[in-house]
Amino acid sequence: xxxxxxxxxxxxxxxxxxxxxxxxxxxxxxxxxxxxxxxxxxxxxxxxxxxxxxxxxxxxxxxxxxxxxxxxxxxxxxxxxxxxxxxxxxxxxxxxxxxxxxxxxxxxxxxxxxxxxxxxxxxxxxxxxxxxxxxxxxxxxxxxxxxxxxxxxxxxxxxxxxxxxxxxxxxxxxxxxxxxxxxxxxxxxxxxxxxxxxxxxxxxxxxxxxxxxxxxxxxxxxxxxxxxxxxxxxxxxxxxxxxxxxxxxxx
Amino acid sequence: xxxxxxxxxxxxxxxxxxxxxxxxxxxxxxxxxxxxxxxxxxxxxxxxxxxxxxxxxxxxxxxxxxxxxxxxxxxxxxxxxxxxxxxxxxxxxxxxxxxxxxxxxxxxxxxxxxxxxxxxxxxxxxxxxxxxxxxxxxxxxxxxxxxxxxxxxxxxxxxxxxxxxxxxxxxxxxxxxxxxxxxxxxxxxxxxxxxxxxxxxxxxxxxxxxxxxxxxxxxxxxxxxxxxxxxxxxxxxxxxxxxxxxxxxxxxxxxxxxxxxxxxxxxxxxxxxxxxxxxxxxxxxxxxxxxxxxxxxxxxxxxxxxxxxxxxxxxxxxxxxxxxxxxxxxxxxxxxxxxxxxxxxxxxxxxxxxxxxxxxxxxxxxxxxxxxxxxxxxxxxxxxxxxxxxxxxxxxxxxxxxxxxxxxxxxxxxxxxxxxxxxxxxxxxxxxxxxxxxxxxxxxxxxxxxxxxxxxxxxxxxx
Numbered sequence: 001x002x003x004x005x006x007x008x009x010x011x012x013x014x015x016x017x018x019x020x021x022x023x024x025x026x027x028x029x030x031x032x033x034x035x036x037x038x039x040x041x042x043x044x045x046x047x048x049x050x051x052x053x054x055x056x057x058x059x060x061x062x063x064x065x066x067x068x069x070x071x072x073x074x075x076x077x078x079x080x081x082x083x084x085x086x087x088x089x090x091x092x093x094x095x096x097x098x099x100x101x102x103x104x105x106x107x108x109x110x111x112x113x114x115x116x117x118x119x120x121x122x123x124x125x126x127x128x129x130x131x132x133x134x135x136x137x138x139x140x141x142x143x144x145x146x147x148x149x150x151x152x153x154x155x156x157x158x159x160x161x162x163x164x165x166x167x168x169x170x171x172x173x174x175x176x177x178x179x180x181x182x183x184x185x186x187x188x189x190x191x192x193x194x195x196x197x198x199x200x201x202x203x204x205x206x207x208x209x210x211x212x213x214x215x216x217x218x219x220x221x222x223x224x225x226x227x228x229x230x231x232x233x234x235x236x237x238x239x240x241x242x243x244x245x246x247x248x249x250x251x
Numbered sequence: 252x253x254x255x256x257x258x259x260x261x262x263x264x265x266x267x268x269x270x271x272x273x274x275x276x277x278x279x280x281x282x283x284x285x286x287x288x289x290x291x292x293x294x295x296x297x298x299x300x301x302x303x304x305x306x307x308x309x310x311x312x313x314x315x316x317x318x319x320x321x322x323x324x325x326x327x328x329x330x331x332x333x334x335x336x337x338x339x340x341x342x343x344x345x346x347x348x349x350x351x352x353x354x355x356x357x358x359x360x361x362x363x364x365x366x367x368x369x370x371x372x373x374x375x376x377x378x379x380x381x382x383x384x385x386x387x388x389x390x391x392x393x394x395x396x397x398x399x400x401x402x403x404x405x406x407x408x409x410x411x412x413x414x415x416x417x418x419x420x421x422x423x424x425x426x427x428x429x430x431x432x433x434x435x436x437x438x439x440x441x442x443x444x445x446x447x448x449x450x451x452x453x454x455x456x457x458x459x460x461x462x463x464x465x466x467x468x469x470x471x472x473x474x475x476x477x478x479x480x481x482x483x484x485x486x487x488x489x490x491x492x493x494x495x496x497x498x499x500x501x502x503x504x505x506x507x508x509x510x511x512x513x514x515x516x517x518x519x520x521x522x523x524x525x526x527x528x529x530x531x532x533x534x535x536x537x538x539x540x541x542x543x544x545x546x547x548x549x550x551x552x553x554x555x556x557x558x559x560x561x562x563x564x565x566x567x568x569x570x571x572x573x574x575x576x577x578x579x580x581x582x583x584x585x586x587x588x589x590x591x592x593x594x595x596x597x598x599x600x601x602x603x604x605x606x607x608x609x610x611x612x613x614x615x616x617x618x619x620x621x622x623x624x625x626x627x628x629x630x631x632x633x634x635x636x637x638x639x640x641x642x643x644x645x646x647x648x649x650x651x652x653x654x655x656x657x658x659x660x661x662x663x664x665x666x667x668x669x670x671x672x673x674x675x676x677x678x679x680x681x682x683x684x685x686x687x688x689x690x691x692x693x694x695x696x697x698x699x700x701x702x703x704x705x706x707x708x709x710x711x712x713x714x
Contacts, residue, residue: 052712061621061708082625089623096711100618104525116518117623162622 006073007034008170008202009058013067014077016053016225027053029225030067035170038200040193042207042216044243050225051206055172058204059092060084072169089117093163095192097175099155101147107158108134108143114166126165133161137191153184160191164201171195173205177212189215210239221246263330266603267359268366270319270326270596271410275370276377277315277592278406281308283378286400287391294394314547315593316409318540320417322600325536327359327421329604333611338425351425356418363414367407375399454498461491465658472665480662488550488655492543495651499539503643504531507538510643514635519628522619523635526612534640537604540597541644541690542651545683548594549652550659551586553674555579557660560675561668587679594686602694605637609698616702617710626703633702637695645687649680 016028028050035041035058045051056062057069060076069076072091076084093114094100101110111130115122122130134140137157147155156176163171173192177185193215195201205216213219214236221229223246231242285305331338338351379398385391464487471480495502511524528534562575609616616629624632657673665671 056708059621061711062706085620085623085625088621094618094621096618100614100621100711102522102615102618104522104529109521113518114622116521117628119517 006037007070008037008072009035009204010070011054011057011067012070014054014057014064014069015066016050016057016062017065026225028057028064031222031225031227033220033227033230035202035204037169037202038196039218040196040203040205040216041218041220042205042213043220043222044206044208044210044213044239045222046208046243046246049222051208051222052174053225054222055174055204055206058170059094059172060088089114090166091169093166093168093171095156095159095163095171095173095176097178099147099152099159099179101155101158101162103147106144106146107139107150107161110147110158111162111165114162129167130161130165133164137161151184152180153187156180156184156188157191160188160195164195164199167199170202170204173203175207176205177207177209185209185212208243210236210243213239223249263326263607264358264362266326266599267323267362267414268369269599270322271363271366271414272370272373273592273596273599274312274315274319274410275367275406276374277370278312278409279371279374279403280378280381281312281589282400282402282406283375283397284308284381286397286402287378287382290394290396291391294392311589311593312406312409314543314590315596316413318543318593318596318600319410320413321536321540322596322603323359323363323414323417324421325533325600325604326607327355327418328424328536329533329607329611331355331422331424333607335424348425352419352422355422355425356415359418359421360411360414364407364411367410371403371407375403451498451501454494454501457494457497458491459494461487461489461494463487464490465654468662469658469665469671472662475666480665481659484655484659484662488659491655492546492651496539499542500531500535503535503538503542503647504528506647507534507639507643510646511639514639518624519632520635523632524639526608526632527636527639533604533608537601538640538644540600541594541641542648544590544594544597545645545648546651546655547590548587548679548683549649549676550655551590552583552676552679553653553656554659555583555586555656555674556676556679557657557672557674558664560672561660561664564668583676583679598686598690601641601690605633605640605694606698606701609633609702613702613705613710617705617707620707621711629703630699633699634691634695637691641687641691641694645683649683 011031011033014028014031015026018025018027031050031054043051043054053062057064057076058071060069060071060079064077067077071087074087074091076087079087101107102113105113108130111133112122115126134143137160139154139157139161142150142154142158147158150158156179160176163173171192176192177188180188189212192203192205196203196217203216205212207213214234217233219229219231219234219239219242220227221231221242228246229242231238234242285308288304289302341351342348382391382396386393464483466487468480468484468487471483508524508528511520511527514520514524559576559579562572562579565572616624619629619632620626653674657671660674661668661671
């Protein structure tokens, strides 16, 4: 515990197993970790290490088999699906690898969707914030375009606007640059970084790209469902050697 | 297991088998009843009745086959759209598009013929039972009626041919999946092809011509009671209907999106409304059969109702009125029941398309759940989409039917009746609305439950 404020996200012995009685896969094995507010945390590890499971638990998309998951001091492990959904609406923003915009809605409607879901009209302040996001993300001219009419980089910027739009407590980004070319990747990472620096946005990003993770304040390494490393800001080279270390240890 | 690589599961093929089955049962029933009429007619010297029934039956069987073809095209197309990544993979591994298309079409034909033969047996047995009941009640004389008819082979051939053509049209989507897409594992987007202006123009001209014929027939009916008026009305309705079918891709999505506005503007309603018309071609095909069925039912019910109202306004003897009304109600019931089969085929197609489209959207539903849609909101979204589609089809069909039916009646007896009489067959209309609600329920409950049973984490993983 190095931070003073309460963590946005807290795992306490969180375990997740999948499968039947005969074949069980332990995706997450007693993870205890805190994600403090206002930080950009990268979660890294080889495929199948449990990164995505960790994020699914954090967002309340999945239940832990045992242990606790706290989101902004709400016990997700105790809440039902409905309560978790309500919490997700207001507390969590998502950025996915496959962009995952709603294909039938325009860019602007996609960004306003989290507001619509609460059933209230967005406040003037909220709308001004969305306008500012559109402007800063260079999407002003693309407002009324459908996702299919946008490039990958543009779609991901819309997704970022959607994630930041409702000013969630945490933005969860799952391989946000996985489907992007290098230039768009750099842009997207720069935008995430500036959201942290400018607006104190808390971001947790799953990635296996050392360059992407080098934008983060903290790098968590995960392997075989356990946290095996917790580092501060690193260069891409340092991260790459940490990852290679993981593979060599496993071998 | 050959062929099952592309199109194989019961869910996917079930619709085709059911549609083939209904067609077979329907055709067998009509053919056997025609044969019974023919035998009874030649015995009593009124062979004309059997001949008329045979002609009318073949028209109705034709309508049912057309509706089936539309349903099968949509079924094949929807199933394949959901499987494009797999098809692309097969293309990548060396299958040619034409081999895949042929495999899908062959399998669809086999399943449809299987269903058709099954239906044929059911229909034939139903006709035997009907005959025994009628003989028992003394309506039919106990003669030597045929047990089967050579004509029964015709619908089987027709179902096979129809499915073959429908399969060919439905598998055009296979060509969209390029092997390169398979390599990328990318989802292949919907290709929205524009309606060719020639088609749109032609459709408008045909609709205009049909409307003119309908107007002319109403005038002919008012001017003098020649049978010519009814013939013109029939031609007018058929022409207008053909024009609407020709331009269905323009008309139906417009009707659906207009209707969708009535659903409100919550996030569930908005996405439902957009989803209902995302793929205009699929929207058109899944609702066209319903429009045809409802139009036909409403036309006959309205026509006979308008006649009934006119009969009431005439000054005739009470017994004459009673006889006319009794004939009219029998005719209504027979016609409506006969057309119900086509409507049932259309309904099967609608249910199947709804469920396949929702399965196709598993991932999108996962995203919506991740963004904060509750299970209730996802359910509402599916139900509203079904409601927008079904209600549009039914409203459109009812309006067309009211116009066609009333004009038909006017063309027959306009000269005897003061002014234009609108048929208002409340009972039939009420039944149609009830059927529409049932259809929305049946077509959305299972897909909605399926949509919310997948955990969002799982849905997001799926491709």
